[in-house]
Amino acid sequence: MAIYPNIYQTLVPCPIVELRGYLAACGLKGRLYAYLDYNGPTGTSRDSVAEGMLALAAEKHKLLPGQPVIEASSGAFALALTLAGQTAGHPVVLTMPEDAPALRQEYLLRLGAQILHSPAQRGLAGARALAETTAAEKGWYYMDWLNNDDNPTYHRRVTGPALVRSIAREGSSIVDSIVIGVGSGGTITGVGETVKAWTNDVRIVAVEPYESQALSSGLTGSHGIPDIGFGLVPGNYNSYVVDNIAAVTTADAVRAAQRVLRTDAIPASPSAGAALHAAAQLIANGKSRSALAVFSARQNIL
Numbered sequence: 001m002a003i004y005p006n007i008y009q010t011l012v013p014c015p016i017v018e019l020r021g022y023l024a025a026c027g028l029k030g031r032l033y034a035y036l037d038y039n040g041p042t043g044t045s046r047d048s049v050a051e052g053m054l055a056l057a058a059e060k061h062k063l064l065p066g067q068p069v070i071e072a073s074s075g076a077f078a079l080a081l082t083l084a085g086q087t088a089g090h091p092v093v094l095t096m097p098e099d100a101p102a103l104r105q106e107y108l109l110r111l112g113a114q115i116l117h118s119p120a121q122r123g124l125a126g127a128r129a130l131a132e133t134t135a136a137e138k139g140w141y142y143m144d145w146l147n148n149d150d151n152p153t154y155h156r157r158v159t160g161p162a163l164v165r166s167i168a169r170e171g172s173s174i175v176d177s178i179v180i181g182v183g184s185g186g187t188i189t190g191v192g193e194t195v196k197a198w199t200n201d202v203r204i205v206a207v208e209p210y211e212s213q214a215l216s217s218g219l220t221g222s223h224g225i226p227d228i229g230f231g232l233v234p235g236n237y238n239s240y241v242v243d244n245i246a247a248v249t250t251a252d253a254v255r256a257a258q259r260v261l262r263t264d265a266i267p268a269s270p271s272a273g274a275a276l277h278a279a280a281q282l283i284a285n286g287k288s289r290s291a292l293a294v295f296s297a298r299q300n301i302l
Contacts, residue, residue: 008051013162021263030283031290038298045296046080052154063141070135071143072127074100082113095131147235155190177203177291179279181228181271185237192241203243207278210247224250227271246278269297
């Protein structure tokens with residue numbers, strides 16, 4: 001058995017599992033697969049992205065040894081970046097609205113992050129502005145993961161090729177659709193560009209919350225699907241590689257996540273449930289015979 005230098009070297013390639021139980025429970029015929037991209041310490045795909053973006057920044061000499069890293073985030077990426085930064089020797093400073101959840105802030109502080117607050121009424125825009133100005137004033141590295149091309153570049157180098165190798169059979173693909181929830185836009189852009197460079201026979205489907213359709217209609221609102229649907233179109237999002245956009249309600253996402261745990265013993269998060277529901281709908285509507293959903297986060301079941 002191999003011995004790895006750190007946890008991040010174990011995260012790719014991710015396993016692909018056929019969801020036979022879920023498909024049968026839905027009464028559908030076809031093939032349905034899940035790409036389980038959630039095996040890092042935070043239980044999300046953000047772990048590999050954070051570590052990969054730090055490595056790319058260092059490779060390009062944008063990030064110097066020991067240089068502090070600042071980012072506007074209080075969610076899963078904040079957790080992942082804090083841990084990856086500590087591992088790589090970079091202090092991590094997070095900016096967030098002052099009304100960000102207190103328990104999340106306390107946890108991030110315990111992990112070693114520093115926190116700077118922006119006015120609550122300015123939301124994410126205020127946190128991003130604070131991160132940018134602070135980085136310029138102090139000489140810190142601003143990650144800017146929603147707009148930094150190192151995010152999709154990581155997926156062009158790693159996730160996309162890993163997926164293509166997994167689904168390729170004798171020059172063709174075992175799936176006709178790949179379904180991906182959109183948060184920062186890095187995964188769907190990097191994977192989509194890689195797949196489209198290989199074949200035009202695979203449809204790329206973006207998933208967003210029905211309650212917050214920034215990608216399709218521009219109408220946004222609150223929803224209950226963490227890790228996707230940030231209420232904006234991220235700079236990393238390449239719409240040219242996206243064939244369709246599927247809007248999934250919070251209720252359908254949660255229901256799909258609960259069902260796949262019962263049918264296939266996979267602890268999917270609501271964001272994974274959203275991708276799963278969208279993929280199953282493609283099969284149900286006759287638009288796909290073999291679909292793969294990217295599961296970007298797992299759910300704690302206790």
